[in-house]
Amino acid sequence: MPTPEQRLHDLGLILPPPTRVPDGLHLPFAFVNARGARVLFSGHAKNGADGGIAGPFGIVGADLSTAQAYTEAREIALAVLANLKAEIGELSRIVGWVRVFGMVASAPGYREQHLVVNGFSDLVLDVFGPEVGRHARSAIGVAGLPLGFAMEIEGEVLIRG
Secondary structure, three states, X not given: OOOHHHHHHHOOXXXXXXXXXXXXXXXXXXXXXEEOOEEEEEEEXXXXXOOEEOXXXXXXOXXXXXXXXXXXXXXXXXXXXXXXXXXXXXXXXXXEEEEEEEEEEEOOXXXXXXXXXXXXXXXXXXXXXXXXXXXXXXXXXXXXXXXXXXXXXXXXXXXXX
């Protein structure tokens, strides 16, 4: 079976640089927290080409369509993979995706959060396959997120030593 890095290449996907926190923004937590075989990743937005935080910003169902937000969720998955790789080395160390939790800043009455977060889940499954990539997941709508993000996605993976 190809490595996750090879699958990314085969899919024509390139990982952005790991997240770079903007000057003046104090974040008293780690984007990735490895504890033994458990690796938790904090709520992520997408990364720009320089590793800077690049949104998406706005409200899904008002500023972004479900299709646009789905695409953005795939970009967030790439940012997560970039930060995981920076923390653990090779993505092939990931032996299981445990859970994914997606928060979507939603317009009143918007009910397609699950379709948005499918963008993240689909990319994980495309890269890791159904055995390693299978995960539990929740997707919820919220009134607002930090910095005006349209979505933020967190979760947990298991790694081999």
